[in-house]
Amino acid sequence: MSIRNYLDEPFFEIQAYRADPPQDAVSFVGSPRKHPYDDGKIILVNEDADGASTIFEFRVEDILGAQDMPSPVTAAGESYSVVRLWVRRKAVGIRYEPFEVDEPLRFMHGGPAGQDKLKLHHHLARQPN
Numbered sequence: 001m002s003i004r005n006y007l008d009e010p011f012f013e014i015q016a017y018r019a020d021p022p023q024d025a026v027s028f029v030g031s032p033r034k035h036p037y038d039d040g041k042i043i044l045v046n047e048d049a050d051g052a053s054t055i056f057e058f059r060v061e062d063i064l065g066a067q068d069m070p071s072p073v074t075a076a077g078e079s080y081s082v083v084r085l086w087v088r089r090k091a092v093g094i095r096y097e098p099f100e101v102d103e104p105l106r107f108m109h110g111g112p113a114g115q116d117k118l119k120l121h122h123h124l125a126r127q128p129n
Contacts, residue, residue, distance in 0.1 A: 022064040024064075024089050025065065025086035025087055025088055027085065027087075028056060029069060029082065029085075030047075030054075030082065030085075031044070031081055031082055031083075033045060039060075040059060040060055041057055042085075043056070043057055044057075044085060052108070056093055056095055056096075057093060058085070058087050058093045059092075063086070066085050066086070067083060067084045069082040069083055
């Protein structure tokens with residue numbers, strides 16, 4: 001499945017919370033999408049003010065609450081859903097991050113915390129046997 005198909009999947013339907021936001025959770029804001037092959041997970045596409053996108057993946061069972069946010073409108077006049085999700089503290093999420101394939105790898109948003117490990121692994125993978 002191409003990345004375009006992945007992002008064009010229908011929005012994920014989320015039950016909104018009915019009380020105060022959960023206390024033991026961290027909030028993330030973005031456009032929810034169905035996971036392409038796992039119904040137990042959700043994709044959240046976040047776009048910052050600079051236009052850089054980040055894709056998060058969470059287990060549905062780790063989402064403690066949701067709130068609809070104002071829907072932005074694209075230049076083409078189309079609107080899309082934006083929500084604030086409260087994800088259980090200490091849950092494991094995945095952040096997909098673009099990088100340029102080069103030596104060393106060049107991360108578009110400053111790089112992950114483990115960039116040194118990636119450089120080491122990349123270097124070791126190039127060693128002759």
